[in-house]
Amino acid sequence: GTAVQGFAQQHPNIMLTKANIAAVRQGVAKYPLLRSSFNEVKQQADRAIAKGIDVPVPKDGAGGYTHEQHKQNYQSMNACGIAYxxxxxxxxxxxxxxxxxxxxxxxxxxxxxxxxxxxxIPGKIFWQCLNDFVWQVYTIQAYDLVHDAIPAGDRATIEQHLFMPILHYFTNECKETFDLIHNHGTWCLSAVGMTGYVINKPDYVQMALKGSAKDGKTGFLAQLDQLFSPDGYYTEGPYYQRYAMLPFVIFAKTIQQNQPQLQIFKYHNSILSKAIDASLQLTYTNGAFFPVNDAMKDKTFQSEELVYGVDIAYADIKSQADLLDVAKQQKRVMVSDAGLRVAKDIAAGKAKPFQYRSAWLSDGNKGDEGGLGILRSGPNTDQQCILLKAASQGMGHGHFDRLNLLYYDNGGEIFSDYGSARFLNIESKFGGDYLPENKTWAKQTVAHNTLVADETSHYGGELKNAEKYHPELLKFAASEQLQVISAEEDHAYDGIKMQRTSILFKVPGLDKDLLIDVVRGLSGKDHQYDLPFWYQGHITDQSFKTNVVTNNLKALGKKDGYQHLWLNSQSNLHNGDDHITILNNLRFYTIHIAADSAMQVKLVTLGANDPNMDLRTEEKAFILSKPKAANQTFVTVTETHGRTDPTGETTTGAASNVSDLKVLKDDETQTIFAFRVKQKAYKLTINYTNKNNFIQIN
Amino acid sequence: GTAVQGFAQQHPNIMLTKANIAAVRQGVAKYPLLRSSFNEVKQQADRAIAKGIDVPVPKDGAGGYTHEQHKQNYQSMNACGIAYxxxxxxxxxxxxxxxxxxxxxxxxxxxxxxxxxxxxIPGKIFWQCLNDFVWQVYTIQAYDLVHDAIPAGDRATIEQHLFMPILHYFTNECKETFDLIHNHGTWCLSAVGMTGYVINKPDYVQMALKGSAKDGKTGFLAQLDQLFSPDGYYTEGPYYQRYAMLPFVIFAKTIQQNQPQLQIFKYHNSILSKAIDASLQLTYTNGAFFPVNDAMKDKTFQSEELVYGVDIAYADIKSQADLLDVAKQQKRVMVSDAGLRVAKDIAAGKAKPFQYRSAWLSDGNKGDEGGLGILRSGPNTDQQCILLKAASQGMGHGHFDRLNLLYYDNGGEIFSDYGSARFLNIESKFGGDYLPENKTWAKQTVAHNTLVADETSHYGGELKNAEKYHPELLKFAASEQLQVISAEEDHAYDGIKMQRTSILFKVPGLDKDLLIDVVRGLSGKDHQYDLPFWYQGHITDQSFKTNVVTNNLKALGKKDGYQHLWLNSQSNLHNGDDHITILNNLRFYTIHIAADSAMQVKLVTLGANDPNMDLRTEEKAFILSKPKAANQTFVTVTETHGRTDPTGETTTGAASNVSDLKVLKDDETQTIFAFRVKQKAYKLTINYTNKNNFIQIN
Ligand SMILES: [Zn+2]
Ligand SMILES: [Zn+2]
Incomplete structure (x- = not known):
């Protein structure tokens, strides 16, 4: 049972524990990664001592002096606790x-x-209570670290006049948040529960685990049950998953130290372990999180949250050698029991390349609200990877990008996502907050590589509508020769069924898999169907005649993101097999397009109607556009090929080996298309309603 | 004397020599860099043998089948020679x-x-004789390597029916090139001289050294006297210097092996050594050559020419430990006597960071035709570097960019150069040749960070005019606290004297040097003066109100490159101290501008009037523009400051510490200006006519 009586009081007993102090000290001397990590902590501690103590009366909002000082204070205390x-x-x-x-x-x-x-709900130290929770999660660790060096009288003062009032504030004034099944709630109850363990208040621990009513309807265990999908996916997306994980990991580790009998890491089918693993699988090989929804694109698994996650996953959950590869790339470990294990095993040469895999990560706490499909091919040093976003809306930070497709290769993005429109912490850019263009551009459908009907965004760009529905998985399969992810979205537009089937196909004689992508809009009425591909690189060849606007460049549309697009060129496609070749990072990508006579290609760049110069104007797309059709199917086959060598000044494999792409049949239940690779013919059939024979190759 | 009697015939005796074969064999087993380099050569040799021999009758031009096959053949023979x-x-x-x-x-x-x-002049194997020369430079090395394994009868056949006819062709049909003081001549005489040594024809060696008349008016020694400046600079610029060096280095090494008494590496004040050193000093710390003139921007010191240069400089000229740092970054060595030395010493841990230095590299063979000024500050891991181009035109590949300024920091470009407009070897882009936009854009003055008068290019964009004149050095000095390069150009525009003074100034309390830049146009008549700064990054702040064009974007001008600029915004400056802040690669750059009321700032992007989409549309500039003035002085102070940390989500030092920039006095002989750093006042005086007190600081 989980009944709490009071804890065997020893200190420290969270990340760094009494029994391991001697080993960690030796480890700092012996293992390079632990040494460098500790040196950083010690420098931070020494700087704090040199600056002296400053505990100002709370006054300023985010970014202001008292705000930053109190933030600094918990970091300084924690660093000093470890240094001690x-x-x-x-x-x-x-x-x-x-x-x-x-x-x-x-x-x-x-x-x-x-x-x-x-x-x-405000905090007392900070303008919002969330910051107070975070403050306490770190401060109670610092206190635990120096507990035995503080005279009993001072401890009584601190516990009675700081921690007990904090516990009271968090569980009363902040009760609503405390009982919320939401990330803010996780921070709140983690602060309360950790404090309960450290100052021996079992009642508060019990509340943290089971909610303020101690009935299990809320609290940490309920959050573990509800906030992740069965595959460990967090609905707001990778960028938020990274952040949301942190209090879960810290509090779970605290529980593990104090009540190992709860087997918290095994709780709910080892959901925390799955969540840590999922967050790593939600990165490309360069460590960058897939930037779906409001995401800062430069965020990688090097962030502190994942340092905690990886170290604890390795030391406390399962010592998979490939986690050491991630830890090495993080270039630091926690100065803790877990960090010691990781640094030691890295020093022993145990690291193996991180095991990226193809995966369907379901969304929704029952796993039935769509999900993210990830297909990968090739070694970590040069991996092809596609992401199909078929997840639910993901709350307020979600983008209107149902069935969005991202393609990565050669260490970076090829078909890319804008991420959020924000200069985080850059005061001069809208105070560092989301820019107005986050709404007018970044969230809009046309900012993504997915189907747009009638130049309007999915769900009319309305969160309320979008939250009601999620895409459905049609097929996920990953064999050596052929990997496929297919999903359907029926509610993004009234009366339009959207389907996308994306395939990595290994063809004999080609170095890299073909990326085959079939996007359909099915409707009873005519629509304009646009399919943008936001790409990185420079177009070096195309099969059609461009009509480049050489002066008086105009915005493509009026709203839903189209107002931000410069229309650089518009062409009619007339061939059976059109193509565009892009050169990016010394490699070629030829996108073959099965076009019929009425299809257009629009070349666009970003930056129109941007009076504050908030947008990244280097972004470019080609948009496949069908002006009018009830049903429209876009079939593309992207070949990744060749290379240019600037050192040797040579170019090889610049010509695509794919030809004669053609749609042979397309109806409610099937799309059949064909192409040639080095003259060998391939015919693919997609059977949308037959999971057992979804893709057929002849 | 240099009289040639015949040579002690032993083989091989060029890069790999008989006495060292055993040591190189052991070295391949022992030293990682030699091993991996040899493995590459051996793979090349094995592939060649697997493919078999193909010596087609010459027929095709560049890029065609017979052309590529004959190129392949000399590479294959050379690889097989080494492998043997x-x-x-x-x-x-x-x-x-x-x-x-x-x-x-x-x-x-x-x-x-x-x-x-x-x-x-055509070749016999290739469409132009240059390719035949290169073919023979490599082929004769291959022959030398396998000489002793070929039966005497076959050797006689080869020498009599291939090499002697080649010598005859190069010195007769190609005599004009043979005697040319020009890079093609270097290849021609190197081929002849090397062949003379290897098949023991002293007469041809003598011609190679002293010209076809053997009078020393032409030939290798005359080329060494005339093709480099006394500082080792080659007039076409860094990108061409890299290539031009190669036959010099190979032939010199051959001479050294066969006639060490000539002391060829010491010839003309060790000019070859200076040229190799100069070519390395003409790179930034990322290895990239400064891309002035027609240059491919991705070219670095990793290119093969510099592998030869560095290995031979280290082994045969002077074993400076910092050359090993470059060799390490090149990731390979020659499989040769020199490569052995380098790989061995790297394995022994002798490498030291490459010693970049501030330098004035004079242009012209007497060193009196201007030059390049390079100022550097900080370690190789994070170096500030500026390049002021005050060299002569540099022949047909020269750009009209007198007094162009480049700024590098944090591992990359800040104020950048477009380089050439070309997709090298990309057949679909104008056959891989220079694009039309190389002339209409890349060579034009406005494509550079230098003064443009009346929206026209320097020297009317005419090579003939531009070749008549060169800028003059006013001052070069590099002390710890202050480094300065100042130059003047009087002929780029009729009746306008242009002066530029660029300074790296170390200010107490700032982490990085200030870049201070003073550009003047002095004339008896009114002109429009534009000063573009092509920058990398995103503007995050500016002191003035922008007027961003939100639709119907228009080209800024009609010709001389202005037709390719989109005018995104135009503003009048009205403050005493205006500024623009750019965020690039997590770091801030604030350019303070001393503006008077009539000055404008135009924000432009590249891409107008580009019907074939040849230009890189991500290029951006701000142009400081004075609509009408006889004399105009632009003073900017660029502070490099702060950082954003996407991992920790923090931003520090986002605000500039510089303020109150103001021009106090400006006349024919002086510019006096002042600014504050963290409230401390600085007053700088430039005394243009006083070299001994050129910069005065109060
Ligand atoms: Zn998005
Ligand atoms: Zn240029």
């Missing part, structure tokens, strides 16, 4: 003690934060 | 022998190449 345990130097413990006493002397007298907003 | 010496396996020698016999059986019967052009 590793060096044994009491000055570090004294710094934490003195700072905590300063907080204890004032905390109760502080009112709710003066910068509070009417629609949010 | 290292492995001792006679099949490699037999391949070379058999192929040479095939050539010997046909060469005399081949007429001049059928694809010859009226204005060029």
């Amino acid at each position: 345990q590793v060096t044994g130097d009491k000055k570090y413990a004294a710094f934490v003690k003195d700072m905590l006493l300063k907080y204890a002397a004032q905390y109760e007298s502080w009112p709710q934060h003066p910068k509070k907003k009417s629609n949010q | 010496q290292v492995t001792g396996d006679k099949k490699y020698a037999a391949f070379v022998k058999d192929m040479l016999l095939k050539y010997a059986a046909q060469y005399e019967s081949w007429p001049q190449h059928p694809k010859k052009k009226s204005n060029q």
